[in-house]
Amino acid sequence: MAQLRPSYPELRAAGSEVLLICFDTLERAERYAGEQGLPFPLLVDSERRVYRAYGLEQGALWRFLTPKVALGALRMLEGGRQLQRPHEDPLQLGGDFVVDPNGLLALVHPCRDPTDRPSAATLLAAVSQTAVEP
Amino acid sequence: MALQVGDRAPEFTLPRVGGGAVSLSAYRGGWVVLVFLRYLG
Numbered sequence: 001m002a003q004l005r006p007s008y009p010e011l012r013a014a015g016s017e018v019l020l021i022c023f024d025t026l027e028r029a030e031r032y033a034g035e036q037g038l039p040f041p042l043l044v045d046s047e048r049r050v051y052r053a054y055g056l057e058q059g060a061l062w063r064f065l066t067p068k069v070a071l072g073a074l075r076m077l078e079g080g081r082q083l084q085r086p087h088e089d090p091l092q093l094g095g096d097f098v099v100d101p102n103g104l105l106a107l108v109h110p111c112r113d114p115t116d117r118p119s120a121a122t123l124l125a126a127v128s129q130t131a132v133e134p
Numbered sequence: 135m136a137l138q139v140g141d142r143a144p145e146f147t148l149p150r151v152g153g154g155a156v157s158l159s160a161y162r163g164g165w166v167v168l169v170f171l172r173y174l175g
Contacts, residue, residue: 016165043148053144127165
């Protein structure tokens with residue numbers, strides 16, 4: 001999410017809205033949004049019905065034990081950040097989707113492991129497509 | 135069956151931090167980026 005924040009003005013300028021979805025409690029999400037001053041709307045799916053509808057399942061444990069994931073954790077430590085403990089379900093994977101003006105999926109990216117997220121540039125390219133007529 | 139590009143995006147209505155609820159269909163006519171988080175942080 002942090003990597004998306006600098007691109008938010010561009011994404012908005014391209015005519016898109018960015019919706020963040022979490023599965024935390026509404027209370028924790030409200031506290032987090034207040035602390036971070038999020039520019040994006042933050043939605044709460046505590047029961048993870050929408051996660052399931054988009055095919056975002058819980059990852060197998062081995063997906064969290066890859067060298068890439070370990071390297072990411074090391075980089076966070078080097079950067080002085082504490083490793084944050086995922087709340088409630090550390091095996092839940094995220095994902096990114098782009099919906100076109102007709103309500104059809106233009107980009108589908110269920111994360112294969114915790115570091116597997118499309119870049120902001122990829123998302124921007126997806127919303128900058130002009131082939132779709134609303 | 136996993137979702138594919140070109141499939142209709144599953145509709146949803148979820149509570150929004152700050153009050154109210156948001157439905158995906160409210161954004162019809164515009165592009166929407168959905169970012170499902172693993173955790174807050």
